[in-house]
Amino acid sequence: MRVLLVEDNPTLAKSLTDALTQAHFTVDCMHDGEAADHVLRTQDYALVILDLGLPKLDGLEVLRRLRQRRNSVPVMILTAHGSVEDRVKGLDLGADDYLAKPFELSELEARARALIRRSHGHEQTKTACGPLEYDSVDHSFRLDGESLALTPRERSVLEVLILRNGRAINKETLSEKIFGIDESVNPDAIEIYVYRLRKKLERSGVAIVTLRGLGYLLEAKQEPAAAGA
Structure with a gap:
């Protein structure tokens, strides 16, 4: 399963990439919103893990453009801002799940698998x-x-x-x-x-x-x- 991780913190990006790779995901990692928006126009993914606080183009704008193109890939938002307002805004734009930092890697992996299963309509395993x-x-x-x-x-x-x-x-x-x-x-x-x-x-x-x-x-x-x- 191929995942796009969009995270501008290099240390966190590496630890998440390593953990997801160990969990048998193939991970592409982008560090700014413009790069993420570009790759989402040309590549297919099973899941997008998207930080909100990104340089060049913020995560919510990346999400808005993605859904505007009628791309239904599941999106999990990561953010250090756990306010209800942020969460509602992301969900209204089409996010499928929301995880506030800090979080356990095991929870991220479990939620990622659940989102991918849900996106396939609970197909036969x-x-x-x-x-x-x-x-x-x-x-x-x-x-x-x-x-x-x-x-x-x-x-x-x-x-x-x-x-x-x-x-x-x-x-x-x-x-x-x-x-x-x-x-x-x-x-x-x-x-x-x-x-x-x-x-x-x-x-x-x-x-x-x-x-x-x-x-x-x-x-x-x-x-x-x-x-x-």
């Missing part, structure tokens, strides 16, 4: 592709009913592929979803994780297919029809 099953609550995979051992990066790649519902995704977009906006990361690094996943899925009936010009696609192989059927 389990998604399957043939014998491969993904549980979005604990971010685990099972293959033929058995737990599938994956590294964090492998899990992130497989999450993106299984949630695409049979739609291909190109290498560059997949890289952005896994590593965030990081120009130092070569999109070709994704090939390493795809190779490892293919090894773990071989002979399972599930395969990561490369479609020329389109990218990668996760699909379940169909069993051949029985003779005379």
Whole structure:
């Protein structure tokens, strides 16, 4: 799950990024309102965690512009100002939750997951592709009913592929979803994780297919029809 964190305090931004990454989120971090507004026009996120006291463009204006574009991504507001007036103003502009500083990291993580679940309309937590099953609550995979051992990066790649519902995704977009906006990361690094996943899925009936010009696609192989059927 890809999250945009907008926080101008470098120390707090780093601690929140580290905590969310440990909780299996992919985090892009912006430190001012203008940068946040720009990236929200071009990128898709599962959640926005937005500080109000931002330079260049305050958090409420970022939120107002976001909703004006009819973008319904869940937004959690962070602020050191816990007044009722601030809270009402943010909620009126379309915020989904409000967390006053200081707060516990565990509470932030729990609220983030709750907002994302709510935004998906309490959809089923389990998604399957043939014998491969993904549980979005604990971010685990099972293959033929058995737990599938994956590294964090492998899990992130497989999450993106299984949630695409049979739609291909190109290498560059997949890289952005896994590593965030990081120009130092070569999109070709994704090939390493795809190779490892293919090894773990071989002979399972599930395969990561490369479609020329389109990218990668996760699909379940169909069993051949029985003779005379």
